[in-house]
Amino acid sequence: MNFLQRLFWGRRGVDALSVALLLLAVVMELLGGLGRPMHIFWYLSYLPLAFALYRSFSRNILARSRENEAFLRWVGPLRGSLTGAARRFADRKTHCYFRCPSCKTRVRVPRGRGKICITCPHCHREFIKKT
Incomplete structure (x- = not known):
């Protein structure tokens, strides 16, 4: 545990954009396993994975915070509409x-x-x- 604490000292860690990139990589991995014409997704799935790892281990906290804020501004309205739709469906x-x-x-x-x-x-x- 002490090793991980020292490793992540001064780094941003995992945020919402990193989680979204990891989920995108998993979805692309699953699409890549569907068949021969979909193998391109298997190879391309390493790009969001590498970018998520780069963001997690980066020491440039200000730049990563700005990227995450821009992502949250872009996703915020979509997340709000999905939450509202889920609530309306539950209350139907x-x-x-x-x-x-x-x-x-x-x-x-x-x-x-x-x-x-x-x-x-x-x-x-x-x-x-x-x-």
């Missing part, structure tokens, strides 16, 4: 989701209440929908 039996006609805010209401008047929490406009 108990709640309905509607969009406000004026401000387009997504409003969550309980399912099975019949025709209800929904007040938007953002713009306070009232609209009627059937749950």
